[in-house]
Amino acid sequence: ILNVEQSPQSLHVQEGDSTNFTCSFPSSNFYALHWYRWETAKSPEALFVMTLNGDEKKKGRISATLNTKEGYSYLYIKGSQPEDSATYLCAFGAGSNYQLIWGAGTKLIIKP
Amino acid sequence: GAGVSQTPSNKVTEKGKYVELRCDPISGHTALYWYRQSLGQGPEFLIYFQGTGAADDSGLPNDRFFAVRPEGSVSTLKIQRTERGDSAVYLCASSPGQGAREQYFGPGTRLTVT
Numbered sequence: 001i002l003n004v005e006q007s008p009q010s011l012h013v014q015e016g017d018s019t020n021f022t023c024s025f026p027s028s029n030f031y032a033l034h035w036y037r038w039e040t041a042k043s044p045e046a047l048f049v050m051t052l053n054g055d056e057k058k059k060g061r062i063s064a065t066l067n068t069k070e071g072y073s074y075l076y077i078k079g080s081q082p083e084d085s086a087t088y089l090c091a092f093g094a095g096s097n098y099q100l101i102w103g104a105g106t107k108l109i110i111k112p
Numbered sequence: 113g114a115g116v117s118q119t120p121s122n123k124v125t126e127k128g129k130y131v132e133l134r135c136d137p138i139s140g141h142t143a144l145y146w147y148r149q150s151l152g153q154g155p156e157f158l159i160y161f162q163g164t165g166a167a168d169d170s171g172l173p174n175d176r177f178f179a180v181r182p183e184g185s186v187s188t189l190k191i192q193r194t195e196r197g198d199s200a201v202y203l204c205a206s207s208p209g210q211g212a213r214e215q216y217f218g219p220g221t222r223l224t225v226t
Contacts, residue, residue: 004154034214043115044155044203046214089154099168100145100215102154 002026004092006103013080014111020076021106023090027071032093034100035064035075039086047075047088080110114138116218118204124224125194133189133221137206144187145215146179147203155203161187194225 005024013019025033035047048057053068061078077084087107091100117136125131137144142163147155157171161181169179176194181187191198201222205215 006154036217041219043219044205044217046216049214091154099157099160099171100147100155102147102156104152104154 002092002094002101004090004101004103006088006090006106008106009104010107010109012109012111015080015082017080018076018078019080019108020074021088021108023073023075023103025071025073025090025092025101026094027069029094030068030071030092033066033068033073034091034093035073036089036091037086038089038105044089077108080108082110082112084108085110116204116206116216118202118218118221120221121219122222122224124226127194127196127225129194131191131194131223133191133202133223135187135189135204135206135218137185137187137204138216139185141206141208141216142184143207143209143213143215144181145205145207146187146189147205149201149203149220150199158189191223194223196225199223199225 007022032051034049036044037047038044048064050066055066057064063076066073087105089105091102119134144161146158149155159179160168164181164184176192179189201220203220205217207213207215
């Protein structure tokens with residue numbers, strides 16, 4: 001059974017502080033790792049698709065790293081803003097038809 | 113351009129009834145995915161279409177669930193004899209093709225079975 005774990009489950013961060021959270025995934029048969037942001041009442045929004053061990057990707061104040069050998073990815077948010085409040089989901093791409101196996105998400109709440 | 117749309121946004125139905133959930137993918141996207149998200153969990157894969165055919169329906173929980181994509185664009189997820197355990201957010205996503213590509217999601221349909 002393929003399992004994707006995210007921690008912490010929820011996180012309260014003061015506005016302006018930086019934060020990070022973790023996605024753990026199977027280290028065998030790796031194909032790609034996706035990060036999404038999901039705000040309430042909106043569609044999940046793709047942040048990154050990462051395929052190479054050691055990959056680092058950045059979009060504005062958000063960045064992510066990938067370690068496929070040990071099976072983890074970190075998402076970092078620098079200088080948190082209220083608009084960063086959302087649930088951050090990671091998904092592991094697997095299988096010949098490329099199903100996404102999802103974690104349960106980290107719910108981030110930024111306190112003004 | 114238009115993103116992925118899903119209708120209805122909310123559906124309340126009685127146990128035992130039949131429901132249809134619709135997904136309009138981004139024009140030109142050949143891959144279409146259905147997921148289901150229950151409270152406190154991540155999305156769970158249901159079915160994947162490449163064009164008109166269901167390339168992988170291994171995630172459908174039982175034979176009450178069925179999905180079609182007859183012309184390779186719009187897809188309908190059909191649930192017969194609904195049960196309270198079917199209550200969830202049903203998400204649809206489309207992608208330009210198979211593999212390590214971004215999947216573009218609709219806003220989901222929240223199904224409540226009473």
